[in-house]
Amino acid sequence: MSLNLPPFSTTGIGSVPFADPADACRLIAETFDIAFWPQMARRSHREGMIAQWAEGMPYIRFDDAAERVWVERDGTDQLTPFYEFCTDDARMAVTESAAAGLHAFTRLMGAERRPAVKGHVTGPLTFALGLKDEQGKPVYFDEELREITSMLLQAKIRWQVDRLRQSADRVIIFLDEPIFSAIGSSSYLGVEDAEVERLLADSVAAVQRAGAIAGVHCCGKSDWALVMRAGTDILSFDAFEYFETLALYTDDLRAFYERGGLLAWGIVPTSDLIGDADEKAVADSMRRKVDHLCRHLPEEAVRRQSLITPSCGTGSRTAAETEKIFRIIRSVKAAMGQ
Incomplete structure (x- = not known):
């Protein structure tokens, strides 16, 4: 697995605050070495982290006025047609109403060819x-629906890889897992590590079987050993606040x-800390943290197998x-190339 890109190439995580998809895409393409499509949840609740991927889920309900999405069994058989469609190589489209940024x-x-897109x-x-569900219980705790969500996401991964491959030699797909930082807390009792690893590994494998490079992003603390065991090619983490973990x-x-894995260093803060962040301080922080890893791990690998992200x-x-975050990203890359 190789991106064939210079060390410390830049990319982003996904969501942006902009209103116009085309303008957002142009800014991203001009800023980052590895362009990515923007998630634009401020345009519509249908572009939120859950709703964006929920189309096609059996028993799914949307209430656009209340900005709600949930699952509610209604006595009909929506499972049989789903199982018949969602085979191991099924592709399920992500509509423009759910992902305006992807289509833009x-x-x-x-027909432009880039070395890589994300x-x-x-x-x-x-x-x-x-x-x-309608009672407010996560579908994770319904064994059948849990498996269906995994199948649904994998079908959408395959479709997305096919679309993005038209514009790049290599396609990267990040699995965004902010919930990982809460696994093990009282809110998620009953979520077993073995099942977490299985579900994550299945999605990672779906990305890889589709011919793409799999990344896992978590912006908090996590069981990083579990993430790496799941076979991800790229581990994306918040290097600004959680490097020590x-x-x-x-x-x-x-x-x-x-085995060729890459770290995506989320070194530019996207929390309220961005207000006081400046280019030199963030670049200095990146150098110190890279140097720290180099004292304990092979320096060539640490430096060569690195990306820079928010x-x-x-x-x-x-x-x-x-826009400030994007400017600092460019500045950090320049500093790491010196």
Whole structure:
């Protein structure tokens, strides 16, 4: 697995605060080495992390006025046709109403060929724990619906890879798993590590079997050993606030690097800390943290197998803050090339 890109190439996580999909795509294409399509949840609740991927789910309900999405069994048989359609190589389209940024991105790219582009999908744990039934219970705790959510996401992964491959030699798909930072807490008792790893590994494998490079993004603390065991090619983490939690996994990181894995360093904050962040301070922080890993792991691998990203998506920030984040990304890359 190789991206064939310079060390410390840049990409983003997904969400942005902008209103116009075409303008957002142009800014992203001009800013990042690895362009990505923008998730634009401020346009519609249908572009939120759960609703965006819920179309095609058996028994799915949307209430656009209340900005709700949930599952409610109604006595009809919606499972049989789903199982008949959702085979191991099924493709399920992501509509423009659910992902305006994705469709604008593919139109902008057109026949242009880039070395790599990036897509994303809500990860299987975050999706199954975030999508609830009419009683407010996560569908994760319904064994059949949990498996259906995994099948649904995999079908949409395959379709997305096919679309993005038209514009790039290599396609990267990140599985966004913000829920990982809460696994093990009292809110998610009954979520077993073995099942977490299985679901994640299944989605990672779906990306890879489709011919793409799989990444897993978590913007908080996580069981990073589990993430690496799931077979991901790229581990995306918040290097600004949570570097120390990853640096503890020296042995796992060594094995990860040896099999060609890449770290996506989320070094530019997307929290309120962006207000006080400046280019020099963030670049200095990146250098210190890379140097720290180099003291414990092979330096060539640490430096060669690295990407630079924001710590998370920028959908919760203002447009001005997002533009600042993008500027700092470029500055950090320049600093790491010196």
